[in-house]
Structure formats: structure tokens, C-alpha cells
Amino acid sequence: MYELVRSLYPICRSITGEGVRQTLAQLRELIPLEVHQVPSGTAVFDWTVPREWNIRDAWVKNAAGERVIDFQRHTLHVVSYSVPVRARMTLTQLRPHLHTLPDQPELIPYRTSYYQEDWGLCLPHRQLEQLPEGEYEVCIDSTLQDGHLNWGECLLPGELEDEVLLSCHVCHPSLCDDNLSGIAVATFLARELAAAPRRYSYRFLFVPGTIGSIAWLHRNQARTHRIRHGLVLTCLGDSAGFTYKRSRRGEAEIDRALEHVLAHCGAPSELVDFSPYGYDERQYNSPGFDLPVGCLMRSQHGCFPEYHTSADDLDFVRPESLAQSLALLRSVVRVLEDNRCYRSLNPFCEPQLGRRGLYAGLGGTQIRTLQMAMLWVMNQSDGTHSLLDIAQRAGLPFDTVAEAARLLVRGELITATAPPA
Amino acid sequence: MYELVRSLYPICRSITGEGVRQTLAQLRELIPLEVHQVPSGTAVFDWTVPREWNIRDAWVKNAAGERVIDFQRHTLHVVSYSVPVRARMTLTQLRPHLHTLPDQPELIPYRTSYYQEDWGLCLPHRQLEQLPEGEYEVCIDSTLQDGHLNWGECLLPGELEDEVLLSCHVCHPSLCDDNLSGIAVATFLARELAAAPRRYSYRFLFVPGTIGSIAWLHRNQARTHRIRHGLVLTCLGDSAGFTYKRSRRGEAEIDRALEHVLAHCGAPSELVDFSPYGYDERQYNSPGFDLPVGCLMRSQHGCFPEYHTSADDLDFVRPESLAQSLALLRSVVRVLEDNRCYRSLNPFCEPQLGRRGLYAGLGGTQIRTLQMAMLWVMNQSDGTHSLLDIAQRAGLPFDTVAEAARLLVRGELITATAPPA
Amino acid sequence: MYELVRSLYPICRSITGEGVRQTLAQLRELIPLEVHQVPSGTAVFDWTVPREWNIRDAWVKNAAGERVIDFQRHTLHVVSYSVPVRARMTLTQLRPHLHTLPDQPELIPYRTSYYQEDWGLCLPHRQLEQLPEGEYEVCIDSTLQDGHLNWGECLLPGELEDEVLLSCHVCHPSLCDDNLSGIAVATFLARELAAAPRRYSYRFLFVPGTIGSIAWLHRNQARTHRIRHGLVLTCLGDSAGFTYKRSRRGEAEIDRALEHVLAHCGAPSELVDFSPYGYDERQYNSPGFDLPVGCLMRSQHGCFPEYHTSADDLDFVRPESLAQSLALLRSVVRVLEDNRCYRSLNPFCEPQLGRRGLYAGLGGTQIRTLQMAMLWVMNQSDGTHSLLDIAQRAGLPFDTVAEAARLLVRGELITATAPPA
Structure with a gap:
């Protein structure tokens, strides 16, 4: 995964353009990926697909002709979606187009201007302070023309048409955690799932933020009802503990699954409630869709x-x-x-587990966790409690409860009912 | 308001009599007030309107003929509803009729005997201890005769027939916080509301405690269903933080409104659950009415x-x-x-706020509170969440959320549905 | 009760056999008890009634012919359900059949082998360490033959067919807290209840653990719907605070009753959630029955x-x-x-308690608890709140609230509706 991040890092992505296509092409070497496109100008709900932005070069040269700001050194030096410019101007004239972080004077900020025609350059504040007055030449060699919005989609069909949606944004330039980490983790998860049997179908989306998920939802509106669970994946490569941001529903199965898994994962973790600010969960959780899609992060955006x-x-x-x-x-x-959910085939009193080799012999004060899980599953299997419900009530890891259920199915003591509605 | 308190302070009010009428007459100079009356002996639910009590004077004179207790100096010196008396007696004979506060020896207590014929006088305990034995002359120049129970009512009609009830008791004599403060605040709130457009109708009641609210409920039983929200107002002039006592329902809109407003008001506050002891909320919350009426106080009775x-x-x-x-x-x-409640006119994905001038341009790490409120209102406006629900979920002040809703209505992004049921 | 414990202590009980019958015979001298029997080999749900086990003697003699382990000195010395054995063997051969507690080297453990044919002896670990190598003679003079499973049942019919079930296990040998304490407390509670009027019918079960309750449920399956409330009683004689383990339902009336009573009992107490491990509540709470049966203990098993x-x-x-x-x-x-539940006959406003002699006269800052309870009962008696609901909401002891209800019934202010469903 880290090698994938390293390989994608130099590419200058934006919400449209070659950067996204190059990125998707690399992913396609790892997983089966369909690349979709929607032409500029297409109406998608309240939005319009913008013109395609591409950039070859950008720089500011001082009076001596030296590049004092150079896009070739870092993609963040140019404001994304900057219109082309080629001009000479004084520092005073240039300054309104220069973006810095006075509180973090060594760092280049990331800035965009997707929906307002503008141009700009970003640089460390320290560097700005050291620029002498005088004349500069500025060049942004970009194009903003009709073209396409692209995204990648990897569908892994399962036994069920019901889908698990995993979505990550692919529009950020040279930023690793946000979101090459999400892209890498999603890609490798897809590769693993592709090789294993699956009950659910899994749909991985690699979409430009906001406009990409909106375009996907617009085109797929008729089948979003199949999405039973979903996660937006982002900022998964830093060293912080996990943060899970709940779906709008707040108690959807995906929310309860994450709550359970995080509680048992051994790493520090935090649960935060849904809010309509963040990544593409904003769109998936808009009231017309209200999909059960949460967001998994380490550090929070x-x-x-x-x-x-x-x-x-x-x-x-x-x-x-x-x-x-x-x-x-x-x-x-x-x-x-x-x-x-399971239904007990032996609902009246406990079954004699011992007779079936499922219970340790001599009565002592200790009972093994798996046996406890079997007792819980037998006790709760009246068709209304899922294994996750049982694991949560019992305070046991899901995997132990699922193992107990497998043993009890084999012992013909329980039988699966429908998955929880 | 303080001037009104000062002006009403000297009047000797009780649950009936001239004191109440004088008080209502003063309020009538400030707000449109109808004064109602019910004759003594009228049955009102389980109660009977008592005879009217009036008092001209009351005193105890010592052997030297000096007034050692004097109603002219403080209305609390006489037990409210004392029957007339004129007699000479020893201190020993008088003592059972004298009420003091041994733990607060400098203060005159407030005592009543509405529903049990009796007479009595109240004085500081320190003074009682210093009274020499010997003969005293006692006079209570009161009358207890058929007359009327009175209350004042100020109805400010709004767009809706649905009413907000604001009730305060007017039966206490020279006690400022309990309840000249409630009377003054209610009066000035009524004056303000009278001058402004109103969705709800507002009904202000200035009623003698217990019997007054019971008589009002008896006479208005057929229209209490119009009362959508209500507050009893009392003890609103002292320096303590606010206390809100919830209605019997506990989660009525008025309860949630107070919880929200108090949390954002900047002053210390406390929420206490309903209990059937206190002021006239006891009557409004009796099970046959079960009106959503809480009680707002500073110090608690x-x-x-x-x-x-x-x-x-x-x-x-x-x-x-x-x-x-x-x-x-x-x-x-x-x-x-x-x-x-509002319903989104753009329920699928977010609207493009920027295009409508509702969103700041360059993407940064800060988003202004009002923009956040707009995102929340858009996300939650599926017709089931009120603005108060949204403000509570978002942790934002109601006023900000309401302002966001106004902007979104203007932008034709949401439309009002019915008020919450 | 302590005398009963002392008298039952020496008996060697097991899940079948003379020990149980002797125990039940002693209880029968104190309360009306029917003794039931089910033959060995009878199928009861997933289980089969085992053969009957009886024991006359058991010992291990050293080379000198001295009893180094002697069942006559303590019934715990023999593993319950040990098959008969008479053999000479070396300590090495004997050792796999000897059970000790290395961490509690002075104590004899309690061991059983009901459903797996085996034999064994239990002794203090200190003693085992001191046994010299060499030859020993071992004797377990037991029988394991077709016979019966027995239990005792004491039904005290009440006004209603609805039953309160009180169940305790009678299968443990010389162990006092677990469960001679439960047997003794149940017996004396039955004796008291037999002498008093009862609304509910009370059914006391003295059953061998697991197989006894399963057999009872099997034979009485058609009438378990009558069980409205139930408790398993065990470990009630030690000095710890109380522990109540909730029923599977978790919020059944019995759960709420125990929560209330424990909160007001003055002793330390703990509430624990249901789990499917423990005593016979495991069977009563199996999903096919799901009876509202909790478990009251002091120390927890x-x-x-x-x-x-x-x-x-x-x-x-x-x-x-x-x-x-x-x-x-x-x-x-x-x-x-x-x-x-009660319904107010005076639902509109408060009744005038004073007129009925139910309210103290002069208004002061104190109101007595019973008067407060009356106000609560009047306020909440709309037919949907039980007295327990009211006591919990009011934070008052149930007995006070029940006394208030009696006074209000007498004053014709409330009338009983059906008991809570």
C-alpha cells in the first residue's frame, strides 16, 4: 500500500483532468476497475459538471529569471483550477494571488477555486516574507476546457444484490493521508475481497470529491436502494487512533458494526456523530438518499x-x-x-451441550469464552437478535460469537433466518 | 419592571379582596387586561370559591397602648384570611396566635389560613422573645364576606388560535420575588408582544394561586386544548441562576425550548423534573388537563x-x-x-450554495457557523425535524439555525411544512 | 432459618437420590410440600433424566489401613455421581482421581460428574502434598441405578391464577450458602405467605439444579404462561450486599420491583444484567419460555x-x-x-385534600412525605402509571406511595384499574 501511495504522490490531481485518469490507470493494474466519464456541462442534480482542468507548468520568476515558485517542485504551488495566466507584475500586484499559512510558515497550503474563475499560487509564508519587492513574471500554463469528469468503479458481485459501498475521493494532488491513504487501503481491500467468497456485493468508488459522488448518485439513483452499508475511507495512513463518524441515521448496522469492531480492535478510537460537513458522506447522507454510510478515518479532516x-x-x-x-x-x-439472525431449534431450556461434545466436563468456576458465546447464541436466537446484537449484549468479540453460531449450526441447534432488515 | 414591583409592594394581596383588584388595576395601565370575577360559593371542580377577605388594620397593643405589632408597617404581620378579632388577653393567651421563625429571628414569616377559620399575627422571633408578660390588646379589623374571586387576563391574538399560556400568581402580599417579579416580567413581556406580529396567540393570566388557576381552568375547560405551550412565571427577580421545572410530559416542546435557550443563555441554569408540588403548574398539569406547562424561576420556591x-x-x-x-x-x-419543520426542495445531494452566494469561496479549514447551520438545515429538512431538533442535534444556537432557514427559504431550497404536532 | 440450614448441612445431596428426598421431607414439616418424581430415562426436552445416585460410604485407606480420605467426615470428599469402585492402587494411579485446589490448599473442592461416568475424590491440596507414595485402598460404595428424579413444590393459591415463581436448587451437598440459604429463606417466606391473604398465587420450587427445573418446565409447559414474576433464590446467607441479576427481558416488573426495593433497602446492592450462565434462571429464561425470572443473591456464584x-x-x-x-x-x-394502576376520580385540578383531612393546615415550607406521595398518586393516576412507576418517578419508597393510594381510595379520589399488563 505504501508503494502505491509513493507512486501516486507526484501526480497533480484535481476534480477533473489527466491527474485523475493517470491515478485510475494505476489502480487498474491492481483491481478490476471501470472508468466512467461524464461530459462537462452535464447537469447532475443542483450542480453542473465543470470544464476539465489540466496543467503543464506554473512558476513565478524573479527579475533574474529564476523560478522562485515552481510547480515542478510541488503540485501544491498552484491553486487548483487556476485559469491560465502569463504576465509581468510587481510583487504588490502579485501578492493578492499568493496564498500562505502565516501560522505554519514553512508549509505550502492546499487551495482550490473550482467554481469561481481565479488563479493563484501557494508558497511557504517564510518564503513570501523574503521575496524582495520588484517585478516578477508569473506563468500558469493550464487549460480549462470542455472535457470530462472521470471516476473509477470496481464492483465485486456477491451472493446478494445488496451492496456494501466503499468510497474514497481521488481529487487531491500531492497529499498523502488525504487521500492517497484511503485510495491505497480501498484498493487492497478490493483485491482481497475479489479473491474470496462474498455474501454481499461490494462496490468501490474512486471519485473526485463532491462533484464525483454527486455525478455517481445522479447516474445511479435508481439503484442506490441496494446499498445496505457504506463507508467513506480517508486519512487512513497517519499514526493517530481511529475515528468513526456515524451515518446520519446514527444507529445503522454499519454504525453498530464499527462501534463494535473499534471497541475490540485494541487501538484507541473515537466515535463522532454525523454532521453534514466532511467528505462524500455529505452526499450519500443527503435526505433524499439517506444512505447508511459512515466515514472511517484516523486523524479527522x-x-x-x-x-x-x-x-x-x-x-x-x-x-x-x-x-x-x-x-x-x-x-x-x-x-x-x-x-x-438465527432461530433456536431447541428453544425450550438449554440444550445438553455436553452430549454433543460442546461442553467441558467437570463443573468448575471457569467457563471458556466460546462456551459462553454458545450459551448466549442459544439464549438469544429467537429470530430477532442478530449476532452483532448478541455480541454487544454479551460483551464478547463478534468473531467468537460467529464461531459459536457456526458450531451450533453444525450441531443442528440453530438455523439462520433472514439477515437483519 | 422594578418600578412596577416597587409600586405594587405595599399592597396587601390575598387570594381575594381589594388587594388583587388594586394590583390588576395597576397592570391595566400597562397592558390590555380583562378583569374576571367569580362569586363566593361557586363550585370549581373539587373546590369552592371562598368568601372575600379584606383588611383595614391589625395590631397588638401593649399595656401602654403602644402598637407592638402593626399591620400598617408590614402586610406580613397578619395571617392572611384571619377572621376579625378584638380582645384583651395575656401574652400566654396570645402566644398560640403568634407566628415566628426561630431560625431566622429577625424576619417576619408569611402565613395564610385560607380554608380553616383562624386568626394570627406574624412577627420576628427576636421581638417575640422581648415582649414582656402581661396584658395586650389585639385587633384584626378584617372582613370575611361573600364577594368575588378576581383574576386578570390579557389575550394577544396571533395568526393561529393555538395559544401560549403565561401564568403568574397575584395572591401574595408584600413579597417581591414571590411574585411581584413574575407579575412585572409577564406584564412587560405582554407589552412587547402586543406591539409585534405573532404566529401564536398569547394568553397572560394574573391569577390568585391555586383557586385562581382552578377557577380559570373550570371556566375555560372547553378551550384548554388550544394551549400548545405554557409557563408559570415566578421568582424571576433575585440574583440566582435560572431554574426550569419541566412539564409533566417532560419532553414537550416547551421543555425542549427552555432546555435549549437556557443552555445557550450564558447564565447558570438548572433543569428539574416535574413534581406535583409548586405553583399553578400543579393545576395545569393535573391528569385531566395534562397541559405542557413548565415553570420558570430563578431561585426555587x-x-x-x-x-x-x-x-x-x-x-x-x-x-x-x-x-x-x-x-x-x-x-x-x-x-x-x-x-x-421544513422540507428540502433539493433533497438529492447538497445544493450548490456557492452559486447562490451562500458559501464562501476558497476552501479553507474554517467554515462559518451560519454556513454550518445551512448545511444542517438542508440535511435534516425531510419534514420530520423541527428547527429546534436541528439546533439541538447540531449544537448550534436556535437563532442561527432559524437565520439559516430564512436564507434557505429565500433561496428556494426549503419550504415550511406544518409546525411540529 | 439458621437451624434449618444446620439441620440440612450433613445430608449428602445430589441431583437425584436419598439426599434430596430427606431434604424435602424436612421441609415438609414446615410447609405444605408436594414431592414429585420422574423416572430415570424420561426424556425432558433435550435431556434425559439420569439414573439415581446414592452413596453409603467412600474412603481412601493408607497402607496402615487408616482412612486418609473419609466421606463420613465431609460429603464433599466424593465427586458427586462417582460410580462404585473398590481397588488397591499406587498413589500415582490414584492421583488422576484426586481433586484439589492448589490456590486454596486448606479447602476441599466440590466436584460433580453427572453426565460422564467417572469417579473421584476431593481433598485439601495440603493433604495431597503430604500423602506418601505407596499403595492405597480406595472405596466408593455408591449405586447408580434406575430410580427417580425428585423435587418439591408448594403452591399457595391466591385471588389470581397468575403466579409468582420462587425457585431454589436442592442438589448441592454440604454447602451452606449455595444453597441451604436459598432453601431456608424460601421455606420461611412460604410459611409466612401461607398465613396471609394473597392476590397472586405463589409457587415455590425446590428442584435439583438444571435437570430439575428442566423436568418441571417439561411437565408444566402448558401453564408457564401463568408465571407473571419469578425469582431464583440462592446464596442468601453470607454477609455481602445484595446482587440482583435481571431477567432476560431486563425491564420486567420483577426487575423494576427489585431495582426499587434494593435502592430503598438500606443495604449495599448491585444490579447485574442477565447472562445465560448461572442457576436455573438459565432454563426459565430460555427463549421458548422467556419467563420474567431474575435471580436474587448476596455473593455471586x-x-x-x-x-x-x-x-x-x-x-x-x-x-x-x-x-x-x-x-x-x-x-x-x-x-x-x-x-x-389507578384512575383519578378527580382528574381536573387537584382535589382539596384539606377538606378531607388529608392535608396539613397552615402553609409552610415543609410538606410531609405522605402528602407528597398523595399529590404524586393523584397527578399520575390516569390509568397508565402503576404505583411502582409513580414511586420510581417520585423517588419515594413504594410503601409510602401504596399507603397514599390506600388513603386516596378511601377518600374516593382514585379507583383501581387492572393490574399492569
């Missing part, structure tokens, strides 16, 4: 100093953090896959 | 040392406390007036 | 060092603890008996 700056780089993301994030998602998938 | 003593005087009530209480009620009224 | 050892003896159980447990159960019975 806007709450860490490296956020949307050049410090969100290859050092900020750690291979072991990516691995731990992927492992957590594996646990989530196991819960979603295995969570269902 | 029975819980502060000045309660029902001569220390509840013009010093105990502060002009700035009265002003702050009125300001709080203004906020409550704004919540009730503006709280309604 | 498995959580105290004396549990299932020879230290659970006549010193561990205290007469005053047994008495306090019985007193607590009396309070629980009072709640169950008196808990019902």
Missing part, C-alpha cells in the same frame, strides 16, 4: 496541523498504519458478512 | 432563606435580574414562534 | 473464594443475613401484591 498542507507527505503516512487500517476493515467486512 | 419572609423585599429583587429574565423569555418566544 | 468449597460452611452463613434476605423478599412481595 481539519483537525491535524498537516491537513491540507505540504506536510501531508510521504513521511506523515506510515506503512504500519495503512496495514492496521486494512486489518480493521477486514474485521468490519467479517461482521457485515456474518451478521444474521 | 422553598429553597432560599428569604422565601416567604419579610426578607423577600425590594432589596432582594434586582432590576438587572428582571431584565435578564425578560430577555430569556424573549428568546423562548423566538423559539416557539420560529420552530417549524 | 463463582465470585467469592468460599464458592464450591468446604469453606461454604456453617460459619460462612449468618442468621442475621438470612433474616435480612427474608425481610427484603417481604418488601418485594409487597410491591408485587400492591402494584397496580
Whole structure:
């Protein structure tokens, strides 16, 4: 995963353009990915697909002709969606187009101007302070023309048409945690799931933020009812504990699954309630859709100093953090896959587990966790409690409860009913 | 408001009699007030309107003919509803009729005997201890005769027949916080509301405690269903933080409005659950009516040392406390007036606020509170969440959320549905 | 109760056999008890009634012919349900059949092998360490033959067919807290209830653990719907505070009654949620029955060092603890008996309690608890709140609220509706 992040880092992505297509092409080498496109000018709900933005170069040269700001050195130096410009001007004239972070004077900020025609350059505040007055030459060699919005989609069909949606944004330029980490974890999860049997169908979306998910929802409106669970994946490579932001519903199965898995994962974690600010969960949770889609992060957007700056780089993301994030998602998938209700075939009193070899012999003060899980599953399997309900009530890990259920199914003591509605 | 308190202070009110009528006459100079009357002997539910009590004078003279207790000096010196008496007796004979507060020896207690024929006088315990044995002359120049129970009513019709009830008791003699403060705040709130457009109708009741509200409910039983929200107002002039006592329902809109407004008012406040002891909320919340009427106080009745003593005087009530209480009620009224549900006209994905001039341009880490409120209102406006629901879920002040809703209505992004049922 | 414990202590009980019958015979001298029997080999749900086990003697003799382990000295020395054995063997051969507690080296453990043919002896670990190598003679003079499973049942019919079930296990040998304490408290509660008028019918079960309750449920399946409330009684003689383990439903009336009574009992107490491990509540709460049966204990099974050892003896159980447990159960019975809903006959406004002699005269800052309870009962008696609901909401003891209700019934202010469903 870290190698994928490293490989994608230099590409200058935006919400449209070659950067996104190059990124999707790389992912396609790892997973089966369909690349979709929607032409500029297409109306998608309240929005219009913008013109396509591409950039070759951008710089500011001083009087000596030296590049004092150079896009070739860092993609963040140019404000995304800057219109082309080529002009000479004094520093005073240039200054309104220069963006810095006075409180973090060594870092280049990340700025965009998607829906308002403008141009700008970003640089460390320290550097701005050291620029001498005088004349400069500025060049933004970009194009803003009719073209396409693109996204990548990887559908892994399962036994059920019901889908699990995993969505990550692919529009940020050289920022690692936000969101090359989400892209990498999603890609590797898709690769694993593609190789295993699946009850649910899994749909991975690699979409430009906001406009991409809106365009996808617009085109797929008639089948969003199939989405039973969903997660937006972002900022999964830093070293912080996990943060799960609940769906708008707040108590959807995906919310309860994450709450359970995080409580048992051994890493620090935090649950935060839904709010309509953040990533593409904003769109999935808009009231007309109200999909049960939460957002899994480590550090939370806007709450860490490296956020949307050049410090969100290859050092900020750690291979072991990516691995731990992927492992957590594996646990989530196991819960979603295995969570269902059972009905006891022996509802009156306990079954004699001992006779079936499911119970240790001599009575002592200890009972093993798995046996306890079997007692819980037998007791709660009246067709109304899912294994996740049982795990939560019993305070036991889901995997133990699911293992108990497998043993009891094999012992013909319970039988699966429908998955929870 | 403080001037009104000062002006009403000397009047000897009781549950019937001239004191109440004089008080209502003063209020009538400030607000449109209908004065109602019910004759003595009228049955009102389980109760009977008592005879009317009036008092001209009351005193105890010592052997030298000096007034050692003198009603002219303080209305609390006489037990309210004392039957007339004129007699000479020894201190030993007099003593059972003398009421003091041994733990607060400098204060005159407030005592009543409405429903049991008796007479008595109240004085500081210190004074009682210093009275020499010997003969005294006692006079209570009162009358207890058929007459009327009175109350004042100020109805301010609004767009809706649905009413907000604001009730305060007017039966206490020279006690400032309990309840000249409630009377003053209610009067000035009525004056303000009379001058403004109103969605709800507002009904202000100035009623003698218990028997007054019972008589009003008896006479108005057929239209109590119009009362959508209500507050009993009392003890609003002292310097303590606010206390809101919930209605019997506990989660009525008025309860939620007060909880919200108090949480954002900047002053310390406390919420207490309903109990069937207190002021006229006891009657409004009786099970046959079960009206959503809470009680707003600063200090709680029975819980502060000045309660029902001569220390509840013009010093105990502060002009700035009265002003702050009125300001709080203004906020409550704004919540009730503006709280309604909206339905999004753009339910699928977010609207493009930027295109409508509702969103700041360059993406940064800060988003202004009002923009956040707009996102919340858009996200939650599916016709089931009121603005108060949204404000509570978002943790934002109601006024900000209401302002966001106004902007969104203007932008044709939401439309009002019915007010919450 | 302590004398009964002392008298039952020496008997070697098991899940079948003479020990249980002798125990039931002793109880029959105190309360009307029917003794039931089910033959060995009878299928009861998933289980089969085992053969009957009886034991006359058991010992291990050393080379000198001295009894180094002697069942006559303590019934715990033999593993319950040990098959007969008579053999000479070396200590090495004997050792797999010897059970000790290395962490509690002075105590004899309690071990059983009901459903797996085996034999064994239990002894203090200290003693095992001191046994010299060499040859020993071992004898278990037991029988394991077709016979019966027995239990005792005491039904006290009340006005209603609805039943309160009180169940305790009678299968443990010389262990005092677990469960001679439960047997003694149940017996004396039955004796008291037999002498008093009863609204509910009370059914006391003295059953061998697990197989006994299963057999009872099997035979009485058609009438378990009559069980409105139930408690398993165990470990009620030690000095710890009370522990109540909720029923599977968690909020059944019995759960709420215990929560209330424990909160007001003055002793420390703990509430724990249902889990499917423990005593016979496991069977009563199996999903096919789902009866509202909790479990009342002092120390919790498995959580105290004396549990299932020879230290659970006549010193561990205290007469005053047994008495306090019985007193607590009396309070629980009072709640169950008196808990019902009332409807106000005076729902509009408060009644004038004073006119009925139910209210103290002169208004002061104090109101007595009983008057407060009357106000609460009047306020809440709309037919939907039981007295227990009211007591909980008011924070008053149930007995006070019930006394208030009696006064209000007498004053014709409320009337009983049906008991809570």
C-alpha cells in the first residue's frame, strides 16, 4: 500500500483532468476497475459538471529569471483550477494571488477555486516574507476546457444484490493521508475481497470529491436502494487512533458494526456523530438518499496541523498504519458478512451441550469464552437478535460469537433466518 | 419592571379582596387586561370559591397602648384570611396566635389560613422573645364576606388560535420575588408582544394561586386544548441562576425550548423534573388537563432563606435580574414562534450554495457557523425535524439555525411544512 | 432459618437420590410440600433424566489401613455421581482421581460428574502434598441405578391464577450458602405467605439444579404462561450486599420491583444484567419460555473464594443475613401484591385534600412525605402509571406511595384499574 501511495504522490490531481485518469490507470493494474466519464456541462442534480482542468507548468520568476515558485517542485504551488495566466507584475500586484499559512510558515497550503474563475499560487509564508519587492513574471500554463469528469468503479458481485459501498475521493494532488491513504487501503481491500467468497456485493468508488459522488448518485439513483452499508475511507495512513463518524441515521448496522469492531480492535478510537460537513458522506447522507454510510478515518479532516498542507507527505503516512487500517476493515467486512439472525431449534431450556461434545466436563468456576458465546447464541436466537446484537449484549468479540453460531449450526441447534432488515 | 414591583409592594394581596383588584388595576395601565370575577360559593371542580377577605388594620397593643405589632408597617404581620378579632388577653393567651421563625429571628414569616377559620399575627422571633408578660390588646379589623374571586387576563391574538399560556400568581402580599417579579416580567413581556406580529396567540393570566388557576381552568375547560405551550412565571427577580421545572410530559416542546435557550443563555441554569408540588403548574398539569406547562424561576420556591419572609423585599429583587429574565423569555418566544419543520426542495445531494452566494469561496479549514447551520438545515429538512431538533442535534444556537432557514427559504431550497404536532 | 440450614448441612445431596428426598421431607414439616418424581430415562426436552445416585460410604485407606480420605467426615470428599469402585492402587494411579485446589490448599473442592461416568475424590491440596507414595485402598460404595428424579413444590393459591415463581436448587451437598440459604429463606417466606391473604398465587420450587427445573418446565409447559414474576433464590446467607441479576427481558416488573426495593433497602446492592450462565434462571429464561425470572443473591456464584468449597460452611452463613434476605423478599412481595394502576376520580385540578383531612393546615415550607406521595398518586393516576412507576418517578419508597393510594381510595379520589399488563 505504501508503494502505491509513493507512486501516486507526484501526480497533480484535481476534480477533473489527466491527474485523475493517470491515478485510475494505476489502480487498474491492481483491481478490476471501470472508468466512467461524464461530459462537462452535464447537469447532475443542483450542480453542473465543470470544464476539465489540466496543467503543464506554473512558476513565478524573479527579475533574474529564476523560478522562485515552481510547480515542478510541488503540485501544491498552484491553486487548483487556476485559469491560465502569463504576465509581468510587481510583487504588490502579485501578492493578492499568493496564498500562505502565516501560522505554519514553512508549509505550502492546499487551495482550490473550482467554481469561481481565479488563479493563484501557494508558497511557504517564510518564503513570501523574503521575496524582495520588484517585478516578477508569473506563468500558469493550464487549460480549462470542455472535457470530462472521470471516476473509477470496481464492483465485486456477491451472493446478494445488496451492496456494501466503499468510497474514497481521488481529487487531491500531492497529499498523502488525504487521500492517497484511503485510495491505497480501498484498493487492497478490493483485491482481497475479489479473491474470496462474498455474501454481499461490494462496490468501490474512486471519485473526485463532491462533484464525483454527486455525478455517481445522479447516474445511479435508481439503484442506490441496494446499498445496505457504506463507508467513506480517508486519512487512513497517519499514526493517530481511529475515528468513526456515524451515518446520519446514527444507529445503522454499519454504525453498530464499527462501534463494535473499534471497541475490540485494541487501538484507541473515537466515535463522532454525523454532521453534514466532511467528505462524500455529505452526499450519500443527503435526505433524499439517506444512505447508511459512515466515514472511517484516523486523524479527522481539519483537525491535524498537516491537513491540507505540504506536510501531508510521504513521511506523515506510515506503512504500519495503512496495514492496521486494512486489518480493521477486514474485521468490519467479517461482521457485515456474518451478521444474521438465527432461530433456536431447541428453544425450550438449554440444550445438553455436553452430549454433543460442546461442553467441558467437570463443573468448575471457569467457563471458556466460546462456551459462553454458545450459551448466549442459544439464549438469544429467537429470530430477532442478530449476532452483532448478541455480541454487544454479551460483551464478547463478534468473531467468537460467529464461531459459536457456526458450531451450533453444525450441531443442528440453530438455523439462520433472514439477515437483519 | 422594578418600578412596577416597587409600586405594587405595599399592597396587601390575598387570594381575594381589594388587594388583587388594586394590583390588576395597576397592570391595566400597562397592558390590555380583562378583569374576571367569580362569586363566593361557586363550585370549581373539587373546590369552592371562598368568601372575600379584606383588611383595614391589625395590631397588638401593649399595656401602654403602644402598637407592638402593626399591620400598617408590614402586610406580613397578619395571617392572611384571619377572621376579625378584638380582645384583651395575656401574652400566654396570645402566644398560640403568634407566628415566628426561630431560625431566622429577625424576619417576619408569611402565613395564610385560607380554608380553616383562624386568626394570627406574624412577627420576628427576636421581638417575640422581648415582649414582656402581661396584658395586650389585639385587633384584626378584617372582613370575611361573600364577594368575588378576581383574576386578570390579557389575550394577544396571533395568526393561529393555538395559544401560549403565561401564568403568574397575584395572591401574595408584600413579597417581591414571590411574585411581584413574575407579575412585572409577564406584564412587560405582554407589552412587547402586543406591539409585534405573532404566529401564536398569547394568553397572560394574573391569577390568585391555586383557586385562581382552578377557577380559570373550570371556566375555560372547553378551550384548554388550544394551549400548545405554557409557563408559570415566578421568582424571576433575585440574583440566582435560572431554574426550569419541566412539564409533566417532560419532553414537550416547551421543555425542549427552555432546555435549549437556557443552555445557550450564558447564565447558570438548572433543569428539574416535574413534581406535583409548586405553583399553578400543579393545576395545569393535573391528569385531566395534562397541559405542557413548565415553570420558570430563578431561585426555587422553598429553597432560599428569604422565601416567604419579610426578607423577600425590594432589596432582594434586582432590576438587572428582571431584565435578564425578560430577555430569556424573549428568546423562548423566538423559539416557539420560529420552530417549524421544513422540507428540502433539493433533497438529492447538497445544493450548490456557492452559486447562490451562500458559501464562501476558497476552501479553507474554517467554515462559518451560519454556513454550518445551512448545511444542517438542508440535511435534516425531510419534514420530520423541527428547527429546534436541528439546533439541538447540531449544537448550534436556535437563532442561527432559524437565520439559516430564512436564507434557505429565500433561496428556494426549503419550504415550511406544518409546525411540529 | 439458621437451624434449618444446620439441620440440612450433613445430608449428602445430589441431583437425584436419598439426599434430596430427606431434604424435602424436612421441609415438609414446615410447609405444605408436594414431592414429585420422574423416572430415570424420561426424556425432558433435550435431556434425559439420569439414573439415581446414592452413596453409603467412600474412603481412601493408607497402607496402615487408616482412612486418609473419609466421606463420613465431609460429603464433599466424593465427586458427586462417582460410580462404585473398590481397588488397591499406587498413589500415582490414584492421583488422576484426586481433586484439589492448589490456590486454596486448606479447602476441599466440590466436584460433580453427572453426565460422564467417572469417579473421584476431593481433598485439601495440603493433604495431597503430604500423602506418601505407596499403595492405597480406595472405596466408593455408591449405586447408580434406575430410580427417580425428585423435587418439591408448594403452591399457595391466591385471588389470581397468575403466579409468582420462587425457585431454589436442592442438589448441592454440604454447602451452606449455595444453597441451604436459598432453601431456608424460601421455606420461611412460604410459611409466612401461607398465613396471609394473597392476590397472586405463589409457587415455590425446590428442584435439583438444571435437570430439575428442566423436568418441571417439561411437565408444566402448558401453564408457564401463568408465571407473571419469578425469582431464583440462592446464596442468601453470607454477609455481602445484595446482587440482583435481571431477567432476560431486563425491564420486567420483577426487575423494576427489585431495582426499587434494593435502592430503598438500606443495604449495599448491585444490579447485574442477565447472562445465560448461572442457576436455573438459565432454563426459565430460555427463549421458548422467556419467563420474567431474575435471580436474587448476596455473593455471586463463582465470585467469592468460599464458592464450591468446604469453606461454604456453617460459619460462612449468618442468621442475621438470612433474616435480612427474608425481610427484603417481604418488601418485594409487597410491591408485587400492591402494584397496580389507578384512575383519578378527580382528574381536573387537584382535589382539596384539606377538606378531607388529608392535608396539613397552615402553609409552610415543609410538606410531609405522605402528602407528597398523595399529590404524586393523584397527578399520575390516569390509568397508565402503576404505583411502582409513580414511586420510581417520585423517588419515594413504594410503601409510602401504596399507603397514599390506600388513603386516596378511601377518600374516593382514585379507583383501581387492572393490574399492569
